Amino acid sequence: MKNILIRPTKENLANFVTLGGFLIFISFLDVLINTFFKINFTSFLPSKLSYFAPLIIGTIGLYFIRIEYSGNRLLDKINTNFNSNNLNAILTLLVIFALIKYIPPILNWFFFDANFAGNTKEDCTGSGACWVFVKVWFNRFVYGMYPDAEQWRINSAFIMLFALVAASFFVPAKLKKYFLIFLIFVYPIIGLKLISGGEFGLKYVETGAWGGLSLTFIVSAFALILCFPIGMFLALGRRSNLPAIRFTSIGFIELWRGVPLITVLFMSAVMFPMFLPDGTYVDKLIRVLIAITLFEAAYMAEVIRGGLQALPKGQYEAAKSLGMGYWRMHFLIILPQALKLVIPGIANTFLALVKDTPLIFVVGLLELAGMVNLAKTNPKWLGMAMEGYVFAGLVFWVICYAMSRYSQNLERKLSTER
Amino acid sequence: MNFKNFKLNLSNKNKDLIPQVLTVLFLVLIIIYFTINAQNNMGNRGISFGFGFLSQESSFDITFSLIDYDGSHSYAKAFLVGLLNTILVSSIGIFFATLLGVTVGIGRLSQNYLIAKAAEWYVEIFRNIPLILQIFFWYFAALRALPLTVDSINFYDISFLNVKGWYVPRFIWTNFSIFFYSIIIAIISIIFISKYARKQRDEFGKQLPTLYISLGLLIVLPLLTFLIGGVSLSFEIPQLEQLSKTVYVYKGGVSIIPELISLALALSMYTATFIAENVRAGILGVNKGQKEAAASIGLTKGQILKLVVMPQALRIIIPPTTNQYLNLTKNSSLAAAIAYPDIVLVFAGTALMQTGRAIEIISITMLTYLSLSLSISVFMNWYNKKMAIKEK
Numbered sequence: 026m027k028n029i030l031i032r033p034t035k036e037n038l039a040n041f042v043t044l045g046g047f048l049i050f051i052s053f054l055d056v057l058i059n060t061f062f063k064i065n066f067t068s069f070l071p072s073k074l075s076y077f078a079p080l081i082i083g084t085i086g087l088y089f090i091r092i093e094y095s096g097n098r099l100l101d102k103i104n105t106n107f108n109s110n111n112l113n114a115i116l117t118l119l120v121i122f123a124l125i126k127y128i129p130p131i132l133n134w135f136f137f138d139a140n141f142a143g144n145t146k147e148d149c150t151g152s153g154a155c156w157v158f159v160k161v162w163f164n165r166f167v168y169g170m171y172p173d174a175e176q177w178r179i180n181s182a183f184i185m186l187f188a189l190v191a192a193s194f195f196v197p198a199k200l201k202k203y204f205l206i207f208l209i210f211v212y213p214i215i216g217l218k219l220i221s222g223g224e225f226g227l228k229y230v231e232t233g234a235w236g237g238l239s240l241t242f243i244v245s246a247f248a249l250i251l252c253f254p255i256g257m258f259l260a261l262g263r264r265s266n267l268p269a270i271r272f273t274s275i276g277f278i279e280l281w282r283g284v285p286l287i288t289v290l291f292m293s294a295v296m297f298p299m300f301l302p303d304g305t306y307v308d309k310l311i312r313v314l315i316a317i318t319l320f321e322a323a324y325m326a327e328v329i330r331g332g333l334q335a336l337p338k339g340q341y342e343a344a345k346s347l348g349m350g351y352w353r354m355h356f357l358i359i360l361p362q363a364l365k366l367v368i369p370g371i372a373n374t375f376l377a378l379v380k381d382t383p384l385i386f387v388v389g390l391l392e393l394a395g396m397v398n399l400a401k402t403n404p405k406w407l408g409m410a411m412e413g414y415v416f417a418g419l420v421f422w423v424i425c426y427a428m429s430r431y432s433q434n435l436e437r438k439l440s441t442e443r
Numbered sequence: 444m445n446f447k448n449f450k451l452n453l454s455n456k457n458k459d460l461i462p463q464v465l466t467v468l469f470l471v472l473i474i475i476y477f478t479i480n481a482q483n484n485m486g487n488r489g490i491s492f493g494f495g496f497l498s499q500e501s502s503f504d505i506t507f508s509l510i511d512y513d514g515s516h517s518y519a520k521a522f523l524v525g526l527l528n529t530i531l532v533s534s535i536g537i538f539f540a541t542l543l544g545v546t547v548g549i550g551r552l553s554q555n556y557l558i559a560k561a562a563e564w565y566v567e568i569f570r571n572i573p574l575i576l577q578i579f580f581w582y583f584a585a586l587r588a589l590p591l592t593v594d595s596i597n598f599y600d601i602s603f604l605n606v607k608g609w610y611v612p613r614f615i616w617t618n619f620s621i622f623f624y625s626i627i628i629a630i631i632s633i634i635f636i637s638k639y640a641r642k643q644r645d646e647f648g649k650q651l652p653t654l655y656i657s658l659g660l661l662i663v664l665p666l667l668t669f670l671i672g673g674v675s676l677s678f679e680i681p682q683l684e685q686l687s688k689t690v691y692v693y694k695g696g697v698s699i700i701p702e703l704i705s706l707a708l709a710l711s712m713y714t715a716t717f718i719a720e721n722v723r724a725g726i727l728g729v730n731k732g733q734k735e736a737a738a739s740i741g742l743t744k745g746q747i748l749k750l751v752v753m754p755q756a757l758r759i760i761i762p763p764t765t766n767q768y769l770n771l772t773k774n775s776s777l778a779a780a781i782a783y784p785d786i787v788l789v790f791a792g793t794a795l796m797q798t799g800r801a802i803e804i805i806s807i808t809m810l811t812y813l814s815l816s817l818s819i820s821v822f823m824n825w826y827n828k829k830m831a832i833k834e835k
Contacts, residue, residue: 106554106555106556107555107556107557109554109555113553113554113558116555116558117555120558120561266459267459268463269463269464269467270462270463270466273466273467282816283816283817284809284812284813284816285774285776285777285787285812286773287777287787288776288791288808291805291808292805295795296801296802296805298484299480299481299485299802300480300481301480302483303483303487379573380572380573381573383573383575383576384777386780387779387780394575410583411585411588414576414580414583414584415584417576418572418576421573421576422568422571425570425572425573426567426571
């Protein structure tokens, strides 16, 4: 068998590389011409063979240039990274061919054939995406049904938040504590009042009108701030020596973790009002916030418990030997270390929380995905589902990807410190 | 001295007791408060708590059902239909997510730069887009772009894909039970053979070709039933029928509705990214020295993979993957968003709307999910224990 196959060797390096390179060139040329000019120059072959021709030619070509320790650095690099055996050669070719075939149409749809100018659906004449749809609805996608004249309130609330967060990096360490307390306890009330209004001469805007991307941020920020302390106490409760507290915590955590968020939201919408005295009305958004907070608190509790378990026993014993009580031991010694350990886990929980916010559509609150759903059913803009979901997907992807990158960096930074 | 000690102990006991009593008291009070309110509210609406409604006639139809169902059946049966649909989409999702996840996870470790990068980007893209958006995308954007019934995409004249769904041939069995039993017998004998083979390996160091024997059994036994057991299989291929001038439908065969396709697609592609990360971590987690040690005592490459790498990697992979299976099952409840008749849509949606029995229905739904989750985790814990290192 070995004698029948031509084995490329180092002695005939130039010949084999020329032959192999030529064959690879032919196979790429075939695919390129096929894709861009719709001409199939292997059409004289039987149809199945013609379809696979570039793959076969390319594989043979890659076989010819597969010479170990050829002495040529570039060739060696190509061989180790793309062409280490026949299977890898075929996979490499398949990936490249797929890229050649599918990237141009996607780019065309996105940019070259897309429509950016205009204000109505009729302005979309190209075969690509109709970004006019996103442009016209952009305001709604960000602010929901919030009245146009009042949108500066949402803007200023968010600008204030970013300014506070940015400023907290620069203030002296002594003031940082007060800054954080302000950010966590006082700011949410200010922000909420600013957006909902009803006082200080601001027009009242009911929560049903809130929506879009700003609602995504509001819900995830509030749920995060609120679920953190609850999760912390649940985690401590689960590790407590007192059976009543331990079993209550376990029951609570496992109950929320065992059911999907959508049923929890259903519960907050239809079952929760039944448990309140007749005539009391709790705002829809508040009910949703309570539901999401309790749900995420259970997950947060498990993350924090992981940190508590990872701490060496010596830390507990040292704290006790100093005569510290339960709370002083946990708040001064245990939790600061445990929380630092699980920062990546907390970031992941937050990521899951952001990805879960679109679910609030089940109670009729429309954040970004919900607004897209609403916009695409507008009779003037039928058939725009693809553009809407691609836009919403991109927005969410950018947010979540940035957060996951940040948490990975944090993880790396913390792991080198230890 | 004794007296002092006694006092200290008592105060310690009190210290333990007080928070516990307070917790229990708090819980009991909340439950009482909620119960009284619920009773008042239900009294005002003229309904009483109870599960009697489950046997009433449901009088609504469900678009997709695995068992015989129509509006004349009871609410309990509607619940069963929803539950079966949930289990169906979860099992399809788990199957494909595992397949895709393992492939992508191994792909991320490939020497081939392009494959590794492609796998990495697959994970980064699909993990960071909310599942609900992916479901919407497949259902409202991608599958709506499929051709109409008349010009369906044709797979070798036996299966058709169009905007109404995917039409596949229906299997028509005769004497299916014999075939089924033969498979069960094959599986039981495979279990015995692999036990015997393990004993042979442990006691005498003999390697039996278990894989080939099992595959052979699994193919030969069912095949025998076709030849001598009187089992036969025929297909009912979907046929295009013209109802009126412009209305065409496919008759016969099995139709897989687009809701199921998009839900299964989104669930498996989303969960696969997490499984891929688990697989990658598991394979990377096996110490390199283990492979080298195995090679140095003369095991072949296949044996190293089967006897040394996989058992250790699986131990790292299984617990987080179990969690992903649980998540997938819970996430299948997003079906409600695209009107796939799962348990949430059928029971917590339509049935609740008709009966108004919020407390009973939501509790049943939540309990169902709880027991599904708990049963999967019990099974996986058992498996985990089986796989754990048995130190001698």
